[in-house]
Amino acid sequence: MVAQHATLRSKEEIMESLRKPEVITGSEILLRSLVLEDVECVFGYPGGAVLYIYDAMHGFSDFQHLLTRHEQGAIHAADGYARASGKVGVCIATSGPGATNLVTGIATAYMDSVPLVVITGNVATTLIGTDAFQEADITGITMPITKHSYLVRKAADLPRIIHEAFHIANTGRKGPVLIDIPKDVSAELALFEPVTEVSIRGYNPTVTPNKLQVDKMLKAITEAERPIVLAGGGVVYSGAHEELFEFIKKSGIPITTTLLGLGAFPSGEELWLGMPGMHGTYTANTSIQEADLLINIGARFDDRVTGKLSGFAPKAKIVHIDIDPAEIGKNVPTDIPIVGDVKSVLQMANKEVKYAEKADAWRAQLAASCKEKPYKYNDSEDELKPQWVIEMLYEETNGEAIVTTDVGQHQMWAAQYYKFNKPRSWVTSGGLGTMGFGFPSAIGAQMANQDRLVISINGDGGMQMCAQELAICAINNIPVKVVIINNQVLGMVRQWQELIYDNRYSHIDLSGSPDFVKLAEAYGVRGFRASNKEDARAVWQEAMNHPGPAVVEFVVRKHENVYPMVTQGSTIDQMLMGDTE
Amino acid sequence: MMKRHTVAVLVNDQPGVLQRVSGLFGRRGFNIESITVGTSEETGLSRMVIVTTGDDKMLEQVTKQLYKLIDVIKVVDLSANPMVGRELALIKVNADPGARPEILGVVETFRAAVVDIGTTSLMVQVVGDTDKIDAMIELMKPYGIRELSRTGVTAMVRGNAR
Numbered sequence: 001m002v003a004q005h006a007t008l009r010s011k012e013e014i015m016e017s018l019r020k021p022e023v024i025t026g027s028e029i030l031l032r033s034l035v036l037e038d039v040e041c042v043f044g045y046p047g048g049a050v051l052y053i054y055d056a057m058h059g060f061s062d063f064q065h066l067l068t069r070h071e072q073g074a075i076h077a078a079d080g081y082a083r084a085s086g087k088v089g090v091c092i093a094t095s096g097p098g099a100t101n102l103v104t105g106i107a108t109a110y111m112d113s114v115p116l117v118v119i120t121g122n123v124a125t126t127l128i129g130t131d132a133f134q135e136a137d138i139t140g141i142t143m144p145i146t147k148h149s150y151l152v153r154k155a156a157d158l159p160r161i162i163h164e165a166f167h168i169a170n171t172g173r174k175g176p177v178l179i180d181i182p183k184d185v186s187a188e189l190a191l192f193e194p195v196t197e198v199s200i201r202g203y204n205p206t207v208t209p210n211k212l213q214v215d216k217m218l219k220a221i222t223e224a225e226r227p228i229v230l231a232g233g234g235v236v237y238s239g240a241h242e243e244l245f246e247f248i249k250k251s252g253i254p255i256t257t258t259l260l261g262l263g264a265f266p267s268g269e270e271l272w273l274g275m276p277g278m279h280g281t282y283t284a285n286t287s288i289q290e291a292d293l294l295i296n297i298g299a300r301f302d303d304r305v306t307g308k309l310s311g312f313a314p315k316a317k318i319v320h321i322d323i324d325p326a327e328i329g330k331n332v333p334t335d336i337p338i339v340g341d342v343k344s345v346l347q348m349a350n351k352e353v354k355y356a357e358k359a360d361a362w363r364a365q366l367a368a369s370c371k372e373k374p375y376k377y378n379d380s381e382d383e384l385k386p387q388w389v390i391e392m393l394y395e396e397t398n399g400e401a402i403v404t405t406d407v408g409q410h411q412m413w414a415a416q417y418y419k420f421n422k423p424r425s426w427v428t429s430g431g432l433g434t435m436g437f438g439f440p441s442a443i444g445a446q447m448a449n450q451d452r453l454v455i456s457i458n459g460d461g462g463m464q465m466c467a468q469e470l471a472i473c474a475i476n477n478i479p480v481k482v483v484i485i486n487n488q489v490l491g492m493v494r495q496w497q498e499l500i501y502d503n504r505y506s507h508i509d510l511s512g513s514p515d516f517v518k519l520a521e522a523y524g525v526r527g528f529r530a531s532n533k534e535d536a537r538a539v540w541q542e543a544m545n546h547p548g549p550a551v552v553e554f555v556v557r558k559h560e561n562v563y564p565m566v567t568q569g570s571t572i573d574q575m576l577m578g579d580t581e
Numbered sequence: 582m583m584k585r586h587t588v589a590v591l592v593n594d595q596p597g598v599l600q601r602v603s604g605l606f607g608r609r610g611f612n613i614e615s616i617t618v619g620t621s622e623e624t625g626l627s628r629m630v631i632v633t634t635g636d637d638k639m640l641e642q643v644t645k646q647l648y649k650l651i652d653v654i655k656v657v658d659l660s661a662n663p664m665v666g667r668e669l670a671l672i673k674v675n676a677d678p679g680a681r682p683e684i685l686g687v688v689e690t691f692r693a694a695v696v697d698i699g700t701t702s703l704m705v706q707v708v709g710d711t712d713k714i715d716a717m718i719e720l721m722k723p724y725g726i727r728e729l730s731r732t733g734v735t736a737m738v739r740g741n742a743r
């Protein structure tokens with residue numbers, strides 16, 4: 001089950017040959033610089049403004065280029081690559097429509113702090129600003145959704161700009177950086193000398209925290225009777241999962257992990273309370289509301305987590321640890337702010353942290369609550385239940401897969417019923433909630449992890465937003481297992497219309513969806529379908545045994561809802577629990 | 582408490598940097614009362630002076646968000662210290678020969694200057710803090726203001742502080 005790679009030269013050979021100064025074109029400078037940044041795989045789509053770059057890529061094999069079928073597929077794939085590997089994801093698109101097709105993906109990465117370097121072509125510098133053919137002001141369009149951007153004026157600037165872009169994307173609070181290269185710049189000759197240092201005045205993320213602030217937190221821990229840790233994506237991004245584990249073990253503080261923090265702490269552990277927020281566990285939500293100390297580690301107090309802000313964690317002293325000072329105090333007033341990289345903060349804290357002794361009763365209370373109120377659903381023998389499907393996938397894969405999801409009910413069920421024990425095994429669009437993300441991001445995740453099983457869980461709606469990328473799975477034998485939870489509707493919208501809009505179902509019917517099995521086969525990918533438990537398991541096993549990519553459609557009950565649910569405007573302990581009680 | 586804040590932002594003199602800064606204000610719902618940009622004491626760096634209103638929490642967020650922009654090097658809340666804030670306005674006002682002496686009287690009192698004379702108009706230049714300019718404009722209104730152009734505030738902290 002290994003995806004095919006072009007035969008690559010040995011790394012030393014490549015680096016050796018690339019480092020020597022030489023007069024070459026902007027395009028060649030770009031390719032060499034990417035290799036020197038340790039790029040192995042880029043996703044892209046050619047067009048007029050990047051023809052020089054693609055010409056330079058002809059026969060080039062020092063990294064792999066995957067031709068997606070839509071620029072949106074390329075950028076979500078680069079995003080999945082980055083999330084699953086911790087490296088910078090790279091994609092290339094042409095000017096104008098190619099570039100604007102990236103916008104959704106750039107915003108997705110920006111909201112979830114994913115490091116990307118996005119390369120777009122632009123019309124020649126002489127034509128910029130003239131409404132030339134296929135011209136779009138992509139740096140202007142993307143200014144609010146990039147960490148930084150460059151419009152390159154001279155080929156000679158490229159080595160520095162590319163090196164800076166990778167540095168900016170993957171340090172501090174991570175994020176997408178855009179490099180817009182006009183066509184004449186990609187053709188221009190310049191002396192290439194590799195750049196290995198960066199000095200960007202005004203960009204110095206604070207990594208090491210202030211010891212006094214950390215001490216304040218440690219003191220608060222010894223005083224707390226009802227402490228809780230709220231851990232988010234920042235733990236995963238800073239590679240701090242081991243430090244977090246040590247911190248929780250030493251302090252004995254119960255922990256809840258946000259949607260993007262799933263996998264930052266092993267879900268099998270006793271102190272783990274599940275996910276908080278709109279579709280969080282009963283225990284996670286009520287514990288936040290009862291806590292007298294809440295330690296936020298690398299989460300941004302998103303409104304899907306906090307519910308009604310004014311009633312959030314009303315009794316708690318708040319500690320907020322974040323690499324981005326602007327997050328601290330943005331939504332929730334903070335008592336002990338700690339600016340720094342989560343890993344450094346936890347390393348410092350772990351040296352002295354003491355067991356929260358006063359919290360024994362609290363720990364016992366929460367452990368009992370977890371037992372008493374786990375996620376629940378009414379199973380059925382007649383209809384396939386989506387929750388059951390996810391549980392089955394979890395069992396059949398021993399929880400070892402990398403799971404990517406699209407957006408909707410299936411995403412929440414995957415978060416609830418597939419348990420994650422390792423970081424970077426869970427890839428989902430949290431902040432922007434981008435439909436169409438699930439499947440292409442799995443392609444990227446698989447490219448970054450050739451030897452792991454990658455499952456992409458999608459709704460029947462979202463699957464139709466980027467299904468065309470089945471082609472690149474087939475052609476490159478990328479063995480992603482694509483799951484479609486087919487409820488024949490835009491399920492999450494249906495749920496809201498049922499619960500909040502009084503059963504007024506408006507435009508959610510997905511009649512006219514393709515036969516997904518035939519669709520897969522049309523692209524040369526194996527397709528499977530099941531609508532009862534027995535078939536579901538058998539079909540899944542068959543798909544797993546198939547060495548290449550596969551699409552597995554599970555036809556599930558239409559009217560199933562995600563519970564618990566906190567409706568907007570409620571505090572998070574005001575949960576609808578559904579009919580399981 | 583809502584207050585007027587004058588913030589100086591030292592930025593890399595890059596194309597698009599004004600758009601980045603002003604865009605950030607608009608997008609995050611911060612108000613800009615005035616914004617001025619010009620070169621600074623160091624080549625390659627520009628200084629923007631932005632006047633905004635809001636409470637202290639808003640100012641803190643503005644500052645933190647500005648620091649997130651890679652091209653922003655330093656943000657200083659000038660209004661936290663004794664500060665000199667100056668604005669320039671040009672006011673073209675109706676001025677029939679009969680009304681001129683009166684207008685010239687006002688101009689003199691405000692230490693403003695007449696910088697152009699037309700057959701039926703005068704152009705007045707006034708420099709000062711925002712209140713002074715506002716007052717001058719009020720006094721010119723009865724004569725009929727034909728055209729008005731203000732530069733927005735530029736400012737510095739007093740004394741040896743940098």
Ligand SMILES: Cc1ncc(C[n+]2csc(CCOP(=O)(O)OP(=O)(O)O)c2C)c(N)n1
Nearest residue numbers: 408409410433435459460461462490491492
């Ligand atoms: C690009 C985009 N458009 C619209 C939405 C709004 N939206 C959120 S969930 C959802 C329904 C998803 O339906 P489906 O893909 O069938 O998944 P299900 O909820 O049924 O699991 C919609 C339309 C979105 N998140 N992203």
